[in-house]
Structures are given as C-alpha cells and as structure tokens.
Amino acid sequence: MTAPGTDTIFSKPRYRTAASPQPARRRLLVAQDAACAVPLLDHPAPALLLSLGGELAADIQQERFPSPAALYLRLQLLLEQAEVGTRLYVIGDETFVWHVYRLARHAGLLGDEIELIKSGARRRLYCVHCATFQDIGEEGEANCSGCGVRLLVREHFSQRLGAYMGVCLDPSRPYGEDRP
Numbered sequence: 658m659t660a661p662g663t664d665t666i667f668s669k670p671r672y673r674t675a676a677s678p679q680p681a682r683r684r685l686l687v688a689q690d691a692a693c694a695v696p697l698l699d700h701p702a703p704a705l706l707l708s709l710g711g712e713l714a715a716d717i718q719q720e721r722f723p724s725p726a727a728l729y730l731r732l733q734l735l736l737e738q739a740e741v742g743t744r745l746y747v748i749g750d751e752t753f754v755w756h757v758y759r760l761a762r763h764a765g766l767l768g769d770e771i772e773l774i775k776s777g778a779r780r781r782l783y784c785v786h787c788a789t790f791q792d793i794g795e796e797g798e799a800n801c802s803g804c805g806v807r808l809l810v811r812e813h814f815s816q817r818l819g820a821y822m823g824v825c826l827d828p829s830r831p832y833g834e835d836r837p
Contacts, residue, residue: 684700756819
C-alpha cells in the first residue's frame with residue numbers, strides 16, 4: 658500500500674536525487690552536461706566522468722565527447738573491461754539515461770549497480786501503432802512523427818524500450834491526418 662499523495666503507477670521510473678552511499682571499487686559517471694555531475698563527486702571511490710558537454714575544475718578524470726555516439730562507444734568499451742565492484746551513475750534527461758542504462762545492462766551490469774538521476778524534461782515516446790520512437794517534453798499529447806496519429810502519452814513506462822507508451826487519442830482518426 659502506498660501513502661496518500663504518492664505516485665501509484667508501478668512502471669513509472671523513480672530517480673535518485675543524489676548518489677547512494679553504496680561502496681564501490683570504481684565509479685563511472687556519465688553525464689549529458691558535466692556541471693550536472695557535481696552532486697555525484699562527493700564520494701571516496703576513484704571516478705571517471707564521461708560527458709557530452711561542459712567541464713569541471715575538480716581533480717576528477719574527465720573525458721568529453723563531441724557526440725552521443727562517441728560517448729556510447731567509449732562507455733561500452735569501459736563497461737566491457739570493468740572489474741567487479743564498478744558502479745555506474747548516469748545523469749541527464751530520460752532519453753539519455755535510459756539509453757545508457759540499456760547499454761550498461763547489455764554489457765553485464767546489474768540493475769543494482771546502476772544509479773539514474775534525472776535532469777531535464779526531454780523523454781522518449783513509443784508509438785504503439787507504428788513502433789516509432791520520438792523525443793518529447795512533458796506534454797501529455799503528441800503527434801506521432803511516423804504515422805501522424807494523435808497520441809495520448811500514457812504514464813506507463815517500458816524499461817525495455819526506455820520510453821513512455823503513446824496510444825491513439827482519437828479512435829475516430831486511428832490513421833492520423835495524412836492517411837485515409
């Protein structure tokens with residue numbers, strides 16, 4: 658049973674606001690913007706920060722990447738070589754953190770070895786009608802970029818897909834504007 662006023666949607670992700678005190682032999686920090694990683698730096702284990710933008714003046718080892726693809730490739734290499742006791746901390750919007758989460762799980766990390774911290778409003782939407790992914794903000798409705806159907810953004814989140822489910826909002830227009 659949940660307390661009154663708490664979120665009761667089981668599938669909706671819950672994010673940390675700071676790094677947990679879990680022990681770690683090594684920490685990998687992955688951030689969309691290095692400045693957002695500051696709350697994760699106060700920990701005694703050695704850390705490596707991978708980021709898409711920004712730099713920190715801290716005495717932490719940092720690598721900055723020009724594109725998400727370059728960051729993901731480097732992270733995959735690091736995770737394949739990771740020792741037992743490595744923890745992964747990811748901070749960014751939902752689209753970013755869930756992509757990194759799936760990469761880490763595929764590389765063999767357990768869910769308990771990965772901590773997600775959300776910053777930003779961008780999230781991923783999956784159209785259940787045409788299987789198109791698109792990025793959206795916090796809005797509750799969107800037009801599918803694939804099939805044109807007006808979608809209701811369900812609060813159901815699929816960890817496997819890393820996206821919220823979008824279902825047809827208007828059953829009298831199940832094919833969108835441009836189709837018969």
